[in-house]
Amino acid sequence: MGRLFWKFFAFIWLAQLVGIVAIGSAFWFTARRADQNLEMAYGPGAGTRVEAASDILKYAGVEGFKSWSQHERREIVFAVDESGRELLERALAPGLIQSARQLHQEDSWSPIVSEVGTNGHRYLLFAAAPDMAAAPGDPQGPPRGLGPPRPEDTRLGGPRALPPPSITLTTLIASLLTAVLLAWYVAKPIRSLRFAFDGVAGGNLSLRVMPLIGKRQDELADLGRDFDRMAERLQASMEGQRRLLHDVSHEVRSPLARLQAAVGLLRRKYDREEPTIERIEEEIVRIDRLVGDLLNLSRIEAGELAGAEEEIQLLELLTDVVADANFEAASSGRSITWNERGAASLIGRADMLRVAIENVVRNALKHAPESRDITIRTSVDAARSTYTIRVLDSGPGVPDEELAQMFTPFFRSNHAEGTDGYGLGLAIAKRSLEAHGGRIFASNRPEGGLVVTIELPLPRTPVPSAG
Amino acid sequence: MTCVLLIDDDAKLTALLGDYLAAEGFSVSIENDGPQGAAEALSGGYAIAVLDVMMPRLNGLDVLRTIRALSTLPVLMLTARGDDVDRITGLELGADDYVPKPCTPRELVARIRAILRRMQPVTESGLESDQGDAVLVSSGLTMWPHQRRAEWLGESLRLTSTEFSLLEVLLRHAGRPVSKQDLSARALGRPHTRHDRSIDVHLSSIRRKLGLLADGRSIIQAVHRQGYQLLKD
Numbered sequence: 036m037g038r039l040f041w042k043f044f045a046f047i048w049l050a051q052l053v054g055i056v057a058i059g060s061a062f063w064f065t066a067r068r069a070d071q072n073l074e075m076a077y078g079p080g081a082g083t084r085v086e087a088a089s090d091i092l093k094y095a096g097v098e099g100f101k102s103w104s105q106h107e108r109r110e111i112v113f114a115v116d117e118s119g120r121e122l123l124e125r126a127l128a129p130g131l132i133q134s135a136r137q138l139h140q141e142d143s144w145s146p147i148v149s150e151v152g153t154n155g156h157r158y159l160l161f162a163a164a165p166d167m168a169a170a171p172g173d174p175q176g177p178p179r180g181l182g183p184p185r186p187e188d189t190r191l192g193g194p195r196a197l198p199p200p201s202i203t204l205t206t207l208i209a210s211l212l213t214a215v216l217l218a219w220y221v222a223k224p225i226r227s228l229r230f231a232f233d234g235v236a237g238g239n240l241s242l243r244v245m246p247l248i249g250k251r252q253d254e255l256a257d258l259g260r261d262f263d264r265m266a267e268r269l270q271a272s273m274e275g276q277r278r279l280l281h282d283v284s285h286e287v288r289s290p291l292a293r294l295q296a297a298v299g300l301l302r303r304k305y306d307r308e309e310p311t312i313e314r315i316e317e318e319i320v321r322i323d324r325l326v327g328d329l330l331n332l333s334r335i336e337a338g339e340l341a342g343a344e345e346e347i348q349l350l351e352l353l354t355d356v357v358a359d360a361n362f363e364a365a366s367s368g369r370s371i372t373w374n375e376r377g378a379a380s381l382i383g384r385a386d387m388l389r390v391a392i393e394n395v396v397r398n399a400l401k402h403a404p405e406s407r408d409i410t411i412r413t414s415v416d417a418a419r420s421t422y423t424i425r426v427l428d429s430g431p432g433v434p435d436e437e438l439a440q441m442f443t444p445f446f447r448s449n450h451a452e453g454t455d456g457y458g459l460g461l462a463i464a465k466r467s468l469e470a471h472g473g474r475i476f477a478s479n480r481p482e483g484g485l486v487v488t489i490e491l492p493l494p495r496t497p498v499p500s501a502g
Numbered sequence: 503m504t505c506v507l508l509i510d511d512d513a514k515l516t517a518l519l520g521d522y523l524a525a526e527g528f529s530v531s532i533e534n535d536g537p538q539g540a541a542e543a544l545s546g547g548y549a550i551a552v553l554d555v556m557m558p559r560l561n562g563l564d565v566l567r568t569i570r571a572l573s574t575l576p577v578l579m580l581t582a583r584g585d586d587v588d589r590i591t592g593l594e595l596g597a598d599d600y601v602p603k604p605c606t607p608r609e610l611v612a613r614i615r616a617i618l619r620r621m622q623p624v625t626e627s628g629l630e631s632d633q634g635d636a637v638l639v640s641s642g643l644t645m646w647p648h649q650r651r652a653e654w655l656g657e658s659l660r661l662t663s664t665e666f667s668l669l670e671v672l673l674r675h676a677g678r679p680v681s682k683q684d685l686s687a688r689a690l691g692r693p694h695t696r697h698d699r700s701i702d703v704h705l706s707s708i709r710r711k712l713g714l715l716a717d718g719r720s721i722i723q724a725v726h727r728q729g730y731q732l733l734k735d
Contacts, residue, residue: 285556288582289512292604296518299607303525316606323604 037226043218051210075134075147076111076162082146085162088112089149097122097154114151114158122158135161224248224255231262238338240270273337280333284326291326295319328459331390332444335466340384348380349422349491352389353413360396360409369407371396377413379422381493383471388491391467394460395426395475395487403430403484420493429484438477464489503529504618505547509539509565510554510580519552522607528614536561540568543575549621550614554580554603555588563591570596576617576663580605593703598664599690600700616691620667621650640676641721641735643712645669654712664690665708668701669732672722677734679725705730 092100092114100114104123114122115132139148139159148161227247234242243266248259298319302312334340357373364371399409410427433441433448440446442465445458461475468475473491480486506528508516513534520530531548533539536557543551543565551569555562566577579592579600589600598617601610638645644653647670652659661669667689672680682701686694694701709720715733723731 285582288604289515292512293515293518295604296515296522296607300518300522300525302608303522319604 037222037229039225040218040222043221044214047217048210048214051214055206055210075131075138076164077147078164081162081164084112085147085149085160088114088160089151092151092153092158092160111164112160112162114160116156116158127163131163132159135159221255224251224259228255228259228262231259231266235266235269240266240273242266277333277337280329284330287326288323291319291323325459328463332459332463332466335387335463335470340387340470344382344384346380347383347385347388348378349413350375350378352385353392353411353424356389356392356396357411359393360400363397364400364409367400367404369400369409371409371411373411374413377415377422379415379493381422381471381491383491387467388471391464391475392424392489394464395424395489398460399426399428399430399485399487403428415493420495422491422493424489424491425486426489427480427484427486429480429482432479432483432485433477435479438479441477442475503527504549505529505531506614507531507533507539507543507548507551509533509536509543509551509557509562511535511557512554519607519610523611523614526611536565540565543569543577544572548575550576550578550617552578552580552610552614553597555592556580556582556603563588563595566592566595566597570662574660574662576621578610578613578617590699590703593700594707596662596665596707598662613692617663619691620663620689638670638673640673641733643669643673643721643732645673659711661708661711664704665711668704669708672730672732676732679728679731681729683729685729701730 088100088103091103095103101123104112113125113127115127115135116122119129119132121127135148136159138145138161139150143150148159151158151160224247227244230247231242231244243263244259245256245263248256251259295316298312298315302309302316305312353373354375357371361371396409396411403409408429412423412425412427414423415421416423437446437448442461444462446461465475468489468491471491473489475487475489477485477487504527506523508519508523508530510516510519511534513532516532516534520532523530531542533542539551539553542548553562553565553569555566557565562579566579569575569577574596576598577596579589579597580603581589581592581600582603592600598620599613601613636647638647642655645651645666650663650666652661652666652669668685671685671688683694685701686692686698690700705722709722712721714720719733721733723733725731
């Protein structure tokens with residue numbers, strides 16, 4: 036469950052809780068008011084009880100009346116002072132007090148209303164009974180008038196009890212469930228979308244989100260459909276590009292093969308040592324290599340990685356690369372020195388890694404012709420589980436602002452003169468290393484020259500190499 | 503005169519290569535269509551076929567499969583440079599060797615000659631030369647280099663020329679490991695290059711044809727860092 040889900044869940048649940056509390060209290064207040072829906076009791080018993088209450092108030096005082104009222108809970112006799120305050124602070128509808136006053140004014144001898152002066156106040160006493168219309172259907176209940184009030188009414192005016200725990204629990208669970216459902220309903224398609232975006236960003240353009248979202252018909256589903264349309268167009272365009280590159284490379288190679296055959300014939304017919312013909316052959320080889328590199332790069336970028344994953348002993352791999360590079364360097368009277376340190380192994384694609392390292396060493400040979408020596412230093416950083424290969428030359432180096440650009444395809448320096456540019460070698464190296472979770476970067480040495488650093492992640496528990 | 507069959511859909515290229523091969527002293531036939539090429543290869547009368555595996559109609563690998571089903575005619579594949587899949591599949595299907603395309607015609611001729619030379623028995627510094635009935639025997643394997651015939655546990659083995667040459671070199675050195683460099687130089691007639699899995703692929707198909715020994719091992723063993731070795735009884 037994502038963060039969005041929890042946020043939605045929290046908001047929805049909170050809203051529901053607020054709603055429940057609001058509606059609950061509204062009902063509670065209404066119910067309370069209904070309880071207060073009393074009316075004057077006119078029955079024969081009312082007079083007796085009002086008279087008794089008057090006597091108690093008169094002779095036992097306010098405290099006596101209070102304790103009688105609380106004790107005789109079945110009797111409902113109210114005592115209201117001049118300002119309309121009830122002696123026991125019981126809530127009363129103003130209309131009721133009004134009608135009691137009116138009755139007393141009209142007929143001061145009426146037995147059901149009496150006035151008692153005590154304690155400096157004048158209290159109007161009267162009996163009241165619940166309005167039977169508000170609480171119908173109680174067969175045991177007294178008829179209209181002053182019967183003994185039903186037990187529920189005994190705590191009239193006092194704080195009303197909360198609903199029983201089972202109802203509270205059910206309400207809570209129901210609100211929780213609906214909140215989960217609602218949050219899930221909103222968060223799920225967004226999660227699907229995120230999953231699809233991740234997939235597409237990772238190069239899987241064939242991913243579609245609508246099968247995950249299903250048959251929804253709303254803005255989120257529209258978003259999903261738009262996403263799918265975008266992914267489809269992207270996929271078509273990428274595939275077109277890849278096919279184009281592939282076709283072009285293939286189409287270039289056919290005439291190249293013919294050209295090579297023709298030059299071969301030419302060579303047979305004329306002087307075999309003709310330098311022009313040799314030049315043509317060299318250039319054909321160069322174009323061919325370039326086409327091969329382009330295909331290679333486009334494959335790596337498309338995520339089609341060459342070769343199978345296997346355990347690679349890095350010392351062995353480097354021994355190979357250094358031997359080869361030394362052979363190449365010897366032709367220009369140079370050499371490569373390597374500290375032969377750092378035995379480690381990792382799981383990867385040997386050919387891709389070899390080509391990557393080879394390209395870096397070749398680049399050093401090519402771009403630092405003054406450098407008599409190319410140095411390779413390898414080391415294992417156990418703490419970071421990283422294998423580091425540093426290729427150092429003592430050539431002219433590279434302007435600082437161009438250090439990062441060296442790894443882009445066909446990058447050509449503005450400063451270096453007469454060089455071929457970096458072609459695709461370093462770009463292929465970068466992509467290949469990144470496919471192995473590694474990285475490559477260049478920096479200038481303080482003492483002059485360039486150092487290209489390759490870092491490869493090692494497995495957590497490095498297997499020591501046999502070599 | 504040695505007859506070479508060129509199977510490639512690029513008519514202009516085959517014309518040029520045909521001219522070149524003719525100038526090098528080969529007699530050349532050209533087929534620009536896969537099915538016809540396969541039929542022609544099976545008609546007999548050719549010393550070697552040069553096959554482009556990248557043909558659009560009836561894929562070159564299918565042509566190779568068709569040829570191998572019925573014949574051990576040496577086949578040299580033309581593959582796209584850098585396309586390992588085609589190359590390895592081709593070698594597994596029984597191609598004798600490959601040349602990445604585009605290649606110089608010189609390279610092509612050199613490979614053709616290497617394969618054809620292999621059809622002659624391997625001679626170890628001329629020791630066993632001229633003895634038409636020389637027989638090599640070891641561990642249930644019998645080979646008659648001059649007749650290009652081999653038997654395994656009394657049953658006739660059907661090997662391509664490259665497989666035969668490799669097995670012959672191993673048999674001559676039975677009990678000792680032979681490096682890939684030596685195997686490449688003696689059996690393929692060319693120096694071993696890095697990335698080149700040809701030897702491994704050829705040897706794995708020989709192993710497949712030989713099956714396993716009673717103890718579950720293969721008679722051909724890879725020796726770490728040293729190459730391959732034929733077990734001696």
